[in-house]
Amino acid sequence: MINQSPNYLRRRVFDLFMRGMTIVATLLALVPLFLIIGYVFIRGGSGLIYFPDEYARYEIGVEKLVTMLSDRQDPQYDRDLFTQARNDQSSLETNLSTTRRYQERTKAIPGELKDLRASLNDVSERIENRGATPEREAEQAQLASQIATLENEQATIKAELPQLASERTTLISDIDELARSARGVSLDDLGSVGLRHYFPFFTESAKPAPVMATSIQQISITQVGGVFHGIVGTFLIVGASLLIALPIGILAGVFLSEYPSTQLSTFIRFSTDVLSAAPSIIVGVTAYVLVVQRTKEFSGLAGSVALSVLMVPVITRTTEEMLKLVPTTVREAAFGLGSPKWWLTLTVVIPAAMSGIVTGALLAFARAAGETAPLLLTILGKNQVTWNLLEPMAALPLITYKYTENPSPIQNDLAWTSALVLTMLVLLVNIMARWVTRKRTR
Amino acid sequence: MASQAEPLSGLKTFQRRIEHGDLPFRYLTMFFGLLVILLVVAIGWVVWDGSAEARAEFGFGFLFQEGWNPVNNNYGAWPAIYGTLASSGIALLIAGPLGVLIGVFLSELCPFSLRMPLSFLVELLAAIPSVIYGMWGIFVFIPFFVKYIAIPITDLVGNATTFPLSLLSAPQTAPVTSGRGIMIAGIILAIMILPTIAAISRDVLVVVPNHQREALLAVGATRWEMIWKGVISYARAGIVGGMMLGLGRALGETMAALMVIGSLKKTVESSLFAPGISAAALVASELPNADSSLHASTLILIALVLFGITLLLNAAARLLVWHVSRGPGGNVRA
Amino acid sequence: MSEAEVQLEVGSVPRTISIGVRTREHEKAEAAVQKIEAVNFNFYYGKFKALNNVTMSVRERYITALIGPSGCGKSTLLRAINRMNDTITGTRGEGAILVNGENVYAADADPIMLRRRIGMVFQRPNPFPKSIRDNVAYGLKIAGWPRNEIDDRIEQSLRQAALWDEVKDRLKKSGMGLSGGQQQRLCIARAIAPRPEVILMDEPCSALDPISTIKIEETMIELRREYTIVIVTHNMQQAARVSNETAYMLMNPQTRAGELVEFGETEQIFTNPRDKRTEDYISGRFG
C-alpha cells in the first residue's frame, strides 16, 4: 500500500465535507426559486382558471338583465319590470343554489352510505362473534338510524330535483319572456355574452369584491374583475420607456465601443455604473420631483421616465460589449471598400451584434416590467383601463403590491394571479433573451 | 471606371468628414453618451436640491435620532437607518458564504454539462421581480418562519436584555406571530442578493489562471485545499467586491423590505424579530402622500443618504472586481 | 491630339502610349505606368518608427510582392497604401505615397475616396455576416452603382474570383457558411466588384490549405490582366510563382524600423540578388 501523507484522513473528510457544502448551498439557492415559481403558478393559476357550472349562463344572463333594467337614466326604465326581474333573479338564485347543493349531496351520499353500511356490518359481526354488549348494540342502533336518515334524504332529493327542474324551466322561460318584452333580447344571448368572461382576468379591470366572500370561487364571476388595466398599463409604460431608453442606450454604447477610449468615455462608463447601482427608489424620487411635482399629476409618463433611467445602463453596457465582440477584421473589410465609419457601423457592425443588442433590450424590458418602487412614486395606480400616458395608470407589479396589502382574501387571490402573469412575462422574456443569444454562447 | 473620375482631394479635412457623415455621427453618439452623464447629474441634483430644506432644518444629525411623526413635523431617521443596516447585514451574513459556495460549485466542481443550466437557474432567481419576493414572503414564508423559527427561538431566549441575546428576544411592540420584522426582511433580502453574489463569485473564480490550481495539486493538495488556498485566496478581492455589490443591492431594495419589514417608524426595538423600517421603504411609502414640503424634503434627504452610501459601496466594489478580473494570467479554464 | 503612337513593352503587357509633345496628359500617361510610388516614406505607430525611408514603385498591371521576415514592416507598408492604418489611433505617415501621381498622405487627401479606388484582401477571410450577394454588393452600393447593374457586376466578379459555380445556387445564404478558401475568394470578389484600380493582398493564403492556396494564386494571375496587385506574403515560393516584381524588406536591428533592402524583377531577386541580406533570406539562412 502506498503510504499516506500526514493527516490524510482528516484532510480527505474535510475535502468531501466542503465539496458537499457547495452542493448543499446550490440546492439551497434553488429551493426558494422553485418554491416561489411553484406557489405563483399553483395559487395564481387557480385564480386564473375559473370554471362556471352549467347554470352559470343563466345566472350571468339574469344579472345582465337586471343591470340593464336598473339603469335609471334609461328613458325605457320601468320600475315594475325591474322589481319583477329582481324577484325572478333571487328565485332563480335560490333554485340554483338548492339544485347545486342537492347535486353535491347526490354525489356524496352513496359514498357515505357505503361507509356506514361497512361499519354496521363490522359491528354486527362483532356482536355475532363475541356476543352483544350494551355499547355495541347502541352503536348498531345508531348506525342503523343514520343509514335510514341518509336513505330518506336521498329519496327526498330524488323526488325534489325534477320539481326544481320544472320550476327552473318555468322561471327561465318567464325571465326570457321578460327580457324579450323589455329589451328585445333572449336570456340565452345575454348569458352567452356573459360567458365571454370565463376568463375575466385578461379582459376586465378591478371591481370591488363582496365583503362576505372569502375566495374567488365563491362569488359570481362577473363580480371578480381582472387586471386588464394592469396589463395595458405595464405594456404602455414599459413600451414608452423602451422608446426613450433604446436610442440613448444604443447610441451611447456605439460611442463607447466604436470610438477610442478617452476621459469622456471613462466618465460615461462610470455614469452607467452609477445608474445601474442606484437603488430604483432614488430614480423614482427623481422622476417624482422632476415630473410629478412639476406637472402636478401622477402619470404613466413619469413612470416611463423613471423606468427608462433604469434601462439605459443595461442597454448601454450590453451594446458596448456586444459591439466589441464584432471582430476588427470585419470593420477593416468595410473600411477597405471605402465605407465611411458611420455607414459601416450601421450596416455591418450593429447588424452583426444585433442578437446581443436585442438580448440587452429584452433584459432591460424584463427588469423594468418587474420594477415596483419607482411606480409607487410616479403612476399612483388606477382601477380602470387607461390608454392615456398623461393620467395615473395601473401596472401589474403595483397591482400585485396593492392587492397583497389588501385584507380581502379575494384581492389576495388576484394578487397571486397578477403575480403569475408578471412572472410568466419576466421568465418568458428571459428565456427568449437566452434563445436569441444561444448561438453566441455555444 | 466610375471612381477614377472623382477627385481624391480638394475638400478640406473638416468639410470632408462632414461630407462623409462621420463627424456628425460621432457627435450624435457623443451627445447620447453625454445624456447618460446628464442623467446621473440630474439624479444627484434632484436629491441634493430637494433635500435642501431638510438639511437647513436638521443637518445630518437627525439621522441618529429616534421619533418619527410627520404631523408634528418631528423627524428622526435612526429607525430607518438601523432597519436598513440590520436587514442588509443579516442578508449579507446569510447570502455571502452561501453565494461563494455556489460560485465555487459552478466554477470548480459542477459537471460540465450542468454548468449552463444551473447558472441559468441562479440567474432566473435574480430576474424574479422583488414585489413577488415580498408577496411570497407574506403569504408563504412568514407563516412558516413564525411557526418553526421565530416562536421557538423567542420562547427559548425570552426577554433577555444582554446584547447579543437581546437581538433574539421576544419583541415588545408587536406579537411575534405577526411575523413581519427585520429578521424576516433580512432573510428575504438574502434570497434576493444570493444570485448576485453567486454570479460574481463564479465570474472571478473562473478567471483564476489554471496554473495556480496545478501548483497546489502538484504538492498533494486535496480538491478543497486547492480551491481554498489557490482559487479563493487568489480571487478574494473580487469575491469581497461581489459581496459589496450584493450588500448595495440589499441596502437599496425597496419593495420586499417594505412588504415584510413591518413599519415601526418611531423607535428602534432591540429584538430583530420586531418590526422596523428601512430607508427605501420609508421613502416609498410616505413620499407620494407627503403632508408638508418639509416632510417631502426630509424623505428626499434620506434618499440622498441612501444614494451616497450605495454609490460609495459600488465604487469600491467595482474597483475590486475590476482589479481582479483585469489581473495577471486570465487564461480561462475550459 | 497625339502626334504619334508607339508600342511600348512595359513589363509583359504591351501598351500603346502616345508620345510627341510632352503635354500634361502625356506626363500623366507615363506616370500611370508607375501606378503607385512611395517616396521617402516613413511611418510611425505613436513614437515608434515602423518604416524608415521607403522608396519604391509599383507598375500598372503587375503583381508586386513584398517579402521579408515577420516584423519587417511589409504589412504596414501595404496598409499605408490605402491608409488602412488610419483606423489605428496614433499612427501617422511621413513623406509621400503617390497613387496615379496624387499623394495619398497630402493634408487634403480623402482616405475614404482612396479606399474606394483600392481594393483590399486581408490575411484572414473576413466576409460580412450577411448573404453572399450582399457581401459582394456592399462596395457597389457604397460606390453608388446603379441598381440595375449591380446583379450583373456581382456575377462578373464572382466569376473572376472563380467562385461563381460554387455559390450561384446559394447567393442568399450567409457568407459565413462557406469554407475558408471559398470565404477568401468571396473576399476577393467583394474587393474587385467596384472595379478598383489596385488590389492589395495581405498574406491572403496564410490561413488556407494548399488546394485553396493554389486556387487563389490562379485567380490572382487571372486578375493581373485587369488590375494592379500588391501582395504581402511570407511564402517565398508563392512570391516567386505569382509576382512580376519583388520587394525585400528587413527590420533594421538597431532602430527596429522596417527598411526596403532590395527591389527588382522577381526573377532577378530570386536568382541573382544584389544584396547579401536578400541572398541569405532567399537561401533560408534566417527568417
Added chain:
Amino acid sequence: MADATKPTPDVTGSTGAARTNGRGPAETNNVTLEDLKPYYGSFQAVHAVNATIEPRSVTAMIGPSGCGKSTVLRCINRMHENIPGARVEGRVLLGEQNVYGRGIAPQTIRRRIGMVFQQPNPLKMLSIAGNVAVGLRLEGHRESEIKEKVEASLKGAALWDEVKDKLNDSGMALSGGQQQRLCIARAIAMEPEVLLLDEPCSALDPISTYKIEELLVELKKRYTIVIVTHNMQQAARISDRTMVFMVDITDKKPKGMLVEYGETAQVFTNPQDKRTQDYISGEIG
C-alpha cells in the same frame, strides 16, 4: 493497511524525521508505464505507451508539438485527469504500486511524484517561504520543521543565496528563472521520489535555462527526473535516456505515439527508427 494518520517511514518515509530535507528520499523506485493510454473524452490522444523509467536518472521526452509527450508526463502523477473529460487506461507503476489502483487518492500520488510546469507558477498570494512551505503546511507539519525544510529545499534548488534576505516577499517579485527554481524548491520540499518537469525552460532566457539544467544534473543524484522538452540540444545535454514521441497522422485525428526509447547517446547518434532520425536531423517537426 498503513495507518492513515501516522506517517510510515519504513515504506518511503515521506516525513521521516531522521532524514533532513534536500537529500532526497531514502529510496526511489522504477516508474513503469504499462499500456498507458490517455484519453480526452472518447478520443485516445496517444497510442499505448510501454516504458520503464530508471530511478535516479534524467529521462527526457522529446518530439514535435502535438505528439502527446506532455500528456504522457501528466499521466504519471495523475495530473491528466484534472482536465474535464480526460481519463486514462492502462497502468503506471511506482515500484510495485499501481498509481491508478483502487482506493488511491490522486493527492497521495502527487505528493510522491512532484511536478514543475512550463510556466513558472508561484502562488500569487503567498510569500517565497510560504510558497515552498505550502504543501507541508497542508500536511500539518510543525513550524520549526517547516522552517528547516524550506531552507533545505531552497538550497537544494540553488535559490537560497538569492532569496534568503527576502523570504517574506511575494514570489511573483522574482525573475522568471528564479520563479521556476522556486517552483522546483516547492516540489522538492515534499521530498517526492520522482520529479516531473514539463518544458521547464521554455519560458526562460538562456542564462536561467543553463542554471536550471545545472540544477537538474545535481538533483538527479537524489531524485528520478522526467523532463519534457522541445529542445533537442537540452535533451542531449542533460538526459541519460530519451523517449522520442511522434505524431501518427494515419488516423483522422492525429495521435501521439512513442517511437523510440533508449540511452540518450544511442538515440542521438544511432537512432533505430527512421522517424527519429528524420526528427533529429531536422527534417520533420
